[in-house]
Amino acid sequence: MAVKIPELKKMGVQVLSMSTDSRFVHKIWQAEELSKMVEGGVPYPMLSDAGGKIGELYGVYDSEGGVDVRGRFLIDPDGVIQAMEMLTPPVGRNVAELVRQVQAYQLVRETKGAEVTPSGWQPGRPTLKVGPHLVGKVWEVWKPDLAF
Amino acid sequence: MSEEVVGCVQSAKGPLQSQPAPSKAESQIMDKEVKMPVARVGQEAPDFEASAYVDGGFKNIKLSDYRGQWVVLCFYPGDFTFV
Numbered sequence: 484m485a486v487k488i489p490e491l492k493k494m495g496v497q498v499l500s501m502s503t504d505s506r507f508v509h510k511i512w513q514a515e516e517l518s519k520m521v522e523g524g525v526p527y528p529m530l531s532d533a534g535g536k537i538g539e540l541y542g543v544y545d546s547e548g549g550v551d552v553r554g555r556f557l558i559d560p561d562g563v564i565q566a567m568e569m570l571t572p573p574v575g576r577n578v579a580e581l582v583r584q585v586q587a588y589q590l591v592r593e594t595k596g597a598e599v600t601p602s603g604w605q606p607g608r609p610t611l612k613v614g615p616h617l618v619g620k621v622w623e624v625w626k627p628d629l630a631f
Numbered sequence: 632m633s634e635e636v637v638g639c640v641q642s643a644k645g646p647l648q649s650q651p652a653p654s655k656a657e658s659q660i661m662d663k664e665v666k667m668p669v670a671r672v673g674q675e676a677p678d679f680e681a682s683a684y685v686d687g688g689f690k691n692i693k694l695s696d697y698r699g700q701w702v703v704l705c706f707y708p709g710d711f712t713f714v
Contacts, residue, residue: 494701495700496700499702504709510689527685529684530682530683532645533643536645537645537646539646548708558702559701564671565673567670581703
């Protein structure tokens with residue numbers, strides 16, 4: 484994630500990380516480990532979710548383990564959640580997919596929803612221009628192999 | 632930079648809910664109906680305040696501080712695991 488920050492920053496995205504660890508533990512983790520993985524350490528605010536109260540609000544708090552599971556929320560400039568992903572702890576995220584989703588949601592927002600991104604869309608691939616004319620005609624402008 | 636003292640950061644408020652306190656009559660009816668808002672797509676992200684380690688210092692951060700920007704909020708099980 485930290486490695487992709489310059490790219491995300493260019494896209495106007497602020498990353499916030501959050502776990503039930505205290506801010507003091509975040510500091511030591513940054514000093515002891517993260518700064519050795521990423522030059523200068525991770526460049527985003529590391530938030531503390533004391534007691535999992537915020538995690539509960541977001542539906543990611545595992546009260547048995549006392550931890551927040553891997554939940555990721557993409558929030559637009561109006562404060563609306565556009566996308567979320569939840570994973571149990573053993574599997575890490577795919578940041579490339581996050582970047583793709585940001586690109587897609589930003590495009591949709593720029594066109595005020597006139598254009599939408601079909602399955603597997605990547606920048607440069609055709610979008611769909613929504614409207615009554617498209618109903619039953621998607622096959623003319625989009626083929627399943629564009630999803631891969 | 633401001634001269635703000637960060638020796639002991641004020642404790643963060645956690646979830647911020649702007650629900651007005653219900654009147655007595657209302658609260659009796661609503662007792663069982665009041666639910667925690669849970670995050671959903673297409674809905675406003677629940678606001679919160681959390682203490683944070685940022686740029687080598689400590690401060691409290693609200694989600695609403697970032698209104699007007701795209702935000703990615705990532706939860707993870709614990710420090711010293713992978714993110």
